[in-house]
Amino acid sequence: MIKKIFAFLLLIALAGVFLVVLQNYETPEELNLTAAYYAEHGAEEVGAANLVSAIVVTYRGLDTLGEVTILFLTASILSFFLKQREERGKRSVRASSELLRTASAVLVPFIFLLGAYVFINGHLSPGGGFQGGAIIASGLVLLLLTDPLRKVSSRLLARVESASGFIYVGLGIAGIFLAGGFLDSRVLPAGTFGTLLSAGLLPILYILIGLKVGTELSGLLTRFQEVQVPDGGDSPDLKKGENV
Amino acid sequence: MSSFGSVPVKILYALLSIFIVMNIGLLLQGVTRKIYARVSKRIGIRFYQPYIDLVKNYFLRDLVSHGVMFYLGPIFRLTSGVGMILFIPLIYGSPVFSNFSFSGDAVLVLYFMFFGTLGMALGSGESGQPYSAIGVARGLAQVTAAEIPLILSFLAVFIQYQTLSISTIVGAQQGGFMHWTMITNPLATATALLAFLGSMMRSPFDVVLAPQEIPIGPPTEYHGAFLGILQTNRAIFPIAKTILYVNLFFGGAGNWFEFIIKAFLLYMWSVVVGTVFPRYRVDHSIRWFLKVPLALGLLSIIFLQIG
Amino acid sequence: MVDQLFFNPIYIIGIGLAAAFFLGFFHRGTLAPRIIMVAVTAAFTIISLAWMQAFLLQGQTAEHGQAAAQVFTAGFQPPFSINLRMGAEEAFLTLLINISGLLGGIYLLDTLKKMGSHAVSVFIILIMGMNGIIMTRDIFNLFVFMEIVSIAVAGLIVLQKETNSLAAGFKYMIAAGIISVFLLLGIILAYAVGGSLNIDFLTAADLPGAKAGMIALFFLVIALLLELKPFPANGWALDVYDAAPAGVSAILAAAGSAAAYYALVKILPLGSSSHYTLVAAAGAVTFLGSNLLGLKQHRGRRLLGYSSVGQVGLLLIILGFSEVLGAQRDYIAAGIILSHSLAKAILFWLAGMLKQDGLEAWAALRKKPILLILFGSAVFALVGFPPFPSFFAKWELILLLNGGRFYLWSAVILGASFLEAVYLFRWFGYALKMDNEKLAEPEAPLFRLLPPIVFGILLYGAGWYMGSILEGFANFSYIPLAFILFLALIDRLPAWIKNTVSIAGVTFYIIDLYPRLEGDLLRLIFAGIFLIGAVLTLLSGYYYKGRRAGFYPLALTMFAGLAVLIEAANLLEFFYGWELMTIGSYFLLIRGKKSMPHGYSYMLFSVGGSFAMLFGFSLAAAGAGSIAMSALTGVTVLPMLAYSLMLVGFLTKTASVGLHIWLPGAHGEAVADIHFMASAILLKAGVFGLITVLLGMGAEASYTGPILFVLGWIGALSALLGNISASFQESAKRLLAWSSIGQLGYIVFGLATMSHLGWLIAISYSVTHFLYKGILFLVIGGIALKLGTPYMYKMGGLIKRMPFSFLAVLIAIITLSGVPPLVGFAAKWITYNLIISEGIYYQGFIVLISGIVAFLYLFRMIYTMFLGQLKDNLRTVREINIWFLIPVYLLLAAIMVLSFFPNMLLRPVGEMLSGYFPDGAIAWTGTLGTTRLGYYDGGAIMYVIGGIFVAALLFFFSLRKRTQQVKQFNIFYSGEAPSRPELSHFSYNFFAHYQKAIGVLTLPLVTNFWNWLSGILHGTADFFRRIYTGNGQTYAYHLVLYIVVVFFLQRGGM
Amino acid sequence: MSMDDIKKRKTVGPDGDTIEIDPLQDYYCSAVPSVSKEYQREIPTIIERFRNWARSESLWILAYGSGCGAIEMRPLMTPKYDAYRYGIQWRPTPRQSNVLIVSGYLSLKTLRIVIRAYEQMPSPKFVLGLGSCTINGGMYYDSYNTINRLDHYLPVDVYVAGCMPRPEALLDGFDLLKKLIKEGKGQGADLYAEKFTWYKANQKKILKTWDMPDYSW
């Protein structure tokens, strides 16, 4: 209890800090220097209609690379951290509902398709590699919800992930020699503004990112799936005999 | 001040000084013991008894030696006594009886005292006699305590006269007893007199010898001619000490008569105290020296500084 | 110039990520991932190295100068795209990180093998991420890289899957999450205000000018600060250091701290001076708090964590004082970072080799000496000893801080450094001396051994380089050090060869040095004491059969330090020599069997003293504007404090009262010839220092009065305490040790009088103390060595077995006690003259009675050892080793010569002193010296006393007595016969009655005081470290609380 | 000291070497006393006469009481008898004493001590047997534990008979001793040296366990 009181007092103080922030924060009226530059030159320099994508993939490509790296890191860590043990017994899980099974069977292909669409069109419309990857991963979630014992080939996921990551970095380095610098998307010609094959490397990069993010998120999920408490564990929710 | 051309002459005079002082010392011993006996209503020894004892001891036939240091110990002791006599100007104004005082001042005399103590301690130490060692330990402890007021009183004198030279100090006291340090600096003199008691091996500070307890302390194993040497020194050394005090505090001695009188009186001071007071244990005597005499000594210096 | 095509910094990121992603194709167990890892980190290192080399060249030839390189990503100019920078600082830090990565990777090879290729890629990404933090110029990108590093670390923590590691990792992630939240807030607010994410543009945007900008900055700075684990919001970091695999902790401490530090370095210019102050304050609190709490820590890894956190605190202080430190900031920071990173990595790596983690268990290192050497190097580097970079860094730091009048700050720095030294040396002591029989041998295959060894070499190399580019140290002669290195290399040879080589070396040095010192008698005398003493001690070293591993390099280190003291051209060199000597002497002193607690306290007092000295020197230099030795003359900045501190520094070495408690034990347990070095020679270094300072101080200024008054009393009381305590010792060596305290007390007293005679005493005592103490130490030490015990009551009657030793000791103690006719008396005589002519009666009186007290212990020593009853088991002992007797008799000859001709020493010294103190000189006629007060004729006294002695002896011989030589039981024993020699040897508690009377003076008040102080410190540490409850939530609470408190403090302050 | 203390024993030196100790050999001087030059001379030289005078006028007594007769020695120091005036003094150590007064019966235990004390006195030295017990055992003549004739064990110069003799008798004994010394007859020490084997045999015969060196220097 005393702990809660202290926490409460601390949060009051923190709220005070935030209040000070709010008091001093002045809502901007205009775009600032950087944003204005992007608004003005983003289209012509990068050739992407979606300015956010232009920024994400090109102007701040290094951030994106880092972000992909973080996902990769997390997946890698989980892969040796939550390593599946051989001695894990069979898991007994409650059967999924009819509704879920049917829905997933119908929806999952569409979800994957949507994901692919989102990252392929990332430079033109809202969305992008991350969003697409996340959508793909959500499809996997659905699959796993339907059949928690489904085996997902983590080997395949890892291969795709590594390959896309490697190519991504490779293209980035190519930018040093073929264009203005690391991760410069102008290795390929800009193309026609607003079309699918425009904005230089951007769509390709976004596809790679999408693949990578998708596989990484999926990888994460499968890792967690793999370490579920096996039968005979102390998880109270699982009752024996109710398995599929 | 010195020229070694006159070395043989110097040596002759030195021998003469030693002879005189030794006789004075022996006689004083005899007389003292006589007085001591009279006080306790005895007839007492013959006043020349110390001579006989000395002769007898020198004439005992055999010596038992425990080793080189044991052998040399008494020699060190005697060297110290004789050296002190020779480093002190005995008679004021007499170049003859100033002997070797050209080679050092009062500080030399003060520190040369320890030469014999050290030698004696080493000699008796080598005898392997544990009681000797106990005696030496007591003696050193007590002497170091007694030295504290002693050094203070000497310092007071040195400060008063702004010199370390004994003859200069004596010179400054000439012209009547009102010039004596005893009068001009009574506190220092009192301190010195109290400290004097501590180095005379008399009651109440004679637990060093403590006959019977640690048979006789440091010289337990010494006998025969060794003892003779020690006795010789015992005749000389107190006189040397006395005359140092006389020089520093009591106007020195202009002639041998004055010398004898002053030495006698000063000597008697320790005798009288010794007769009256019982023995202190070592830790008692150390504490005692660190009380009254130390306070007096510090006072004497403080007075000198403010006065 | 660096070829951008091959060494483009972006390659670090590119190659790193490509390799990491590529590793996804591999499976666990194959060798390839690890080869790739080593190759990649090596490539990183080469790139950094290429840049570093270019920047280093810049310093030397202007036309080949290398400007900082900017790398624009995406082909757009900043601020619109992210750019990286590779300047000198970045090159340095990335090099450090990459080497750590390379070696750390090698160290982790087997762990990584177990965990598979994913772990390898995580490792590569970690290193890449740290590089990114260093290079990036974009705050959001910085955030990304920091998160990469955080997550990678969180992943690597669990390479070792234990509950503790998991818990630590969880706490770490929570903390990292909270920090990232505030960092993001800061970034986005900064963006909102500054309109850019680029650091350089944000700097131009004047964030502090805007109201919200200040808050943005606050969040940025506090988040980066928290990333640097400020005390007390750093419990999570300690857990990580503690629980992570040692190899990972090593990289974290070495590279991680450097990266996080540099992130803050980049951000801070955005802010105003108040942010610098904030950082400095946080650093100070961290440095102090963390090191204080480290005191109670008894597990190695966690202690390393405390220390790491502390060192980062120091970096924060340096950063916070950027303005004050100016151009030197990077030099100082580099020095600290180098020392910290290299040393910490070594220590963590060592920790990884041990099976147990208790501090005591580090004794296992002793089974592999190379590890112990590495440990020692690391500890000394952390505390800031030469020749390590931190020494120079700390020097510059304190110098500049005090130059800028930031006294309190430098006091805090030194205080905290001292606390660090307290636990580091305690720990090192355990490693050196604890019983290690039951401990398993450290597991050190080559791949684990290699990294710490390389870092060890780098540590020394870096130290050398840092020294060579520091102004004031550039002309320093490294020849003696090279000689020491040579000795270290030939350490496998037998001792006598090394001994000969050492003697030849020192002799050559003396010949080389002499012409340079000619005419400067003061230095010549001390050079003589130091170096002739060196030859003599080394001469006695021939007694040693066998290898005597490690002795010669260390002994020569000490002598080299002493030689540097003599030759020092400026304060830095002086201080350098001082510290060098301290190192050497420390290792020499702890060679004894039970010497550890004493060696430890020696070290603490030495470190404390040298810090005081450093403070004083820096004040002096601040006033003078230069570090030349002349800066000590007439200090203008806080002169009283400056001089007092310098004096305190030197008084620790002279073991004066209050600062003496290390000496009896340290010297008492040292081996014979080392004891000689330590006491007869080493203590004189302190005297030399005092002389140097006092000469500069003079006696005219108003502040000198109190200083000299106190100094005089310190000297007098040291003399008294030393001598009285010596009387009550049972161990001969401790007795001599206390005696040294007393003797040094005379010297200090003499110096404090600031008069001709006083200094004459001091210098002549320095010489004679060297002579007679040399004899005593060698003989007593030789006997203790021979008999296997220093306890006097176990000896007795040795005169029969060791007559030569006895004679030497006899002469020595006569000299020491100042009894005429030997030269010791000269000093007593001058003391009287001094006391009366200068009117310092009370101090003088204390000094004089101490001289009398000296008789007590001298007699006790010579009696209980040489006289009395010879024990059963000593009946067949022989004379001490001839190699001890040779130097002893050389010293003895010197004493005899000086006794006949005291003018040989006193006259030239007097003439030299007349240059400083013209009044009160002794006038010399032959051997007769005359002062205003008295006179003293050494030669005549010798002749007269010798004459009397010979005459008395002749008289005695003339009696021609039959002499029966008898044996030891032929004594009068109350009619009984002694049964055993040990029962009739009066020796134990010799001065019992004396103790009864005045033992109260020897109550260990000083020891109690220091124990009390140490108890308070430890108690405080124990109380405050309870904030680290181990609960992740509490740590989260700490973090948020820290933010809130600092926020309101800063707002309140604005 | 017991017999155990003079048995050979072994000890280990500081270097680990074994040292064998033979206490009688190692700790005691094994020389025997020798006869002085003066003893062989028929007529004492002048200087020897002077020495003898000095010796007789300065009798230093070992302050040691072996039996009940010791009670009679004390009054000699009091004003009534004041033995000091005859040059007699008491010394606490045999090393500095010339006269050993065996004051009464001598038990075997005390005999051992007396012998040792006597041998430690520097020669010339004198023995004064006080009381009948030292002459023939007196009332303890048939005791299992006392000796009967002192001069079987030590050379006695003067006997003072009586049980107990008064202090006056003791003074008379001193007077006699002085005379003997002055006449050159105070040669007990030489006698002891000369007949050393006889004395030793007697001593060893009565003292069954002889646990000391033959001559205690």
Added chain:
Amino acid sequence: MNFGSLALGLGFLLILIGFWGLLTQKNLIKIVIGFSVVDTGVHIIMVGIGYLQGRTAPILDAALMQRTAAAGNQAGASADVGSLIVDPVPQALVLTAIVIGLGITALLLAYVVRLHEQRQSLDISSYEDLKW
């Protein structure tokens, strides 16, 4: 009322709520959830800061071009897209931030799984072995 400020306030509120969970809940998973809430709050703030009142998404599609033209006509000059869109940068940033948050959350959960495996407990106070 400005939507941007509203988002800011909302974000701060979320942060506080999240912290409440983080600091008071004993259950490890709830703590992670608390962290997620905090993280979300920050993301909302980020987006809120990029928001400009009355503007549209920064996608230069046909719709935006029309508005540009319309605005240009009103102003009588060639209007800038910059005056019509919200700041794209925070949106790009928040994308990264979200992913990073995801990574942290995933890792935290992995830790929870492992910790639970060790002690069969989700109480944070069960894991206090390392302290002082």
